[in-house]
Structures are given as structure tokens and as C-alpha cells.
Amino acid sequence: MELELAKRIASHPKYQELKAKRSRFGWWLTLAMMVVYYGFILLVAFKKEFLSQRLGEGVMTLGIPIGFGVIVFTIVITAIYVKRANSEFDDLTADIAKAVLK
Secondary structure, eight states: OHHHHHHHHHHOHHHHHHHHHHHHHHHHHHHHHHHHHHHHHHHHHHOHHHHTOBOTTSSOBTHHHHHHHHHHHHHHHHHHHHHHIIIIIHHHHHHHHHHHOO
């Protein structure tokens, strides 16, 4: 029974669509995260003088808000993924379940 259900799900066109969309979207978000994160690491490694510029009269340097921006970016792309997963991907999953469990 379970093997038969798995085969029906795997062969369903909406499942193929779900896999493709989710995978493509995940890779784009991964690429964006890698560019931001490794860009910051490269700045730390090769442009220390840029990151160590003081902001105003205090002790804060430019690296602090940029590093904070990396963290915020991570939260934002996670929220984007969750929003899309809770709408488009969940809708496709529900359509697949309805079609396959008939």
C-alpha cells in the first residue's frame, strides 16, 4: 500500500512541479546567502581597513552594521522562504494529496 502510494505521488505532474519549483527557489536563496556571507568574509579577509572605518565619534566601525546586515539578510530570506512554502508550496501539496488519495 505505501509503495503504491509513493509511486502515485512521485508520478503525479503536480509533484514534479512542486519538486522543480521548490528546488529552484531553494538554490536561488542558497546562492544569495552564499554571496552575502562569503562577500562579508572576503571583506574581513582583504579589506580590513574598509571595515575598520569609524562611524562618527564613537567606537562603532563600519563592519558592525554590515555584519548585522548579514544576520538580518538571513532572517529576511528565511521569512521569504517560509511565506512561499506556506502559500504556494502548501497549496501544491494539498492538490497532490487530494488527487492521489481519491
